[in-house]
Amino acid sequence: MYRMRLWSARNAAWLGALYNVWENILIRLHPLFARIGYERLDNLFLSIEKPIKGFLFDSRSCGQCTLNITGMSCPMNCPKTMRNGPCGGVRPDGACEVKPDMPCVWVVARDGNRRMNKNEHTIELVLPPVDARLQGTSAWMRKVREHNSHPELESLR
Numbered sequence: 001m002y003r004m005r006l007w008s009a010r011n012a013a014w015l016g017a018l019y020n021v022w023e024n025i026l027i028r029l030h031p032l033f034a035r036i037g038y039e040r041l042d043n044l045f046l047s048i049e050k051p052i053k054g055f056l057f058d059s060r061s062c063g064q065c066t067l068n069i070t071g072m073s074c075p076m077n078c079p080k081t082m083r084n085g086p087c088g089g090v091r092p093d094g095a096c097e098v099k100p101d102m103p104c105v106w107v108v109a110r111d112g113n114r115r116m117n118k119n120e121h122t123i124e125l126v127l128p129p130v131d132a133r134l135q136g137t138s139a140w141m142r143k144v145r146e147h148n149s150h151p152e153l154e155s156l157r
């Protein structure tokens, strides 16, 4: 929902903290998830994740969530799906070039990132292109699997 999306970025500080707590709980449950099987759990978690993130962030369930480093502003809402900062068309008032009635998602992301009191550089991490094969999968489950495969990368976030 569009209004909720802007509200979420304005409330990025506590939403981000809550998100981190939830993520840490899931990471600790890795032994259990591994025993059950991630493939079996994906649809279950997606059925919870999709409506929550859809309502709060207008999430498109790309399966590669960046909310934690983009100030709780989902880059998939950019009409050009820019993943690494704004295009060159941001209007002087911060509005989107393609949809002038909405603020650029990256302007919102920068504000949200500041509210999260994060190292400013996190938003400047270069993200890989969207992998269409992950569309409609649980980003939560992917995060837990990634953490357990490459825990050293977590210090960058």
Ligand code: SF4
Pocket (backbone or CB within 6 Å): 077, 078, 079, 080, 081, 082, 085, 086, 087, 088, 089, 090, 091, 095, 096, 097, 098, 099, 103, 104, 105, 106
């Ligand atoms: S102005 Fe911002 S939201 Fe609009 S297309 Fe460019 S990067 Fe995307």
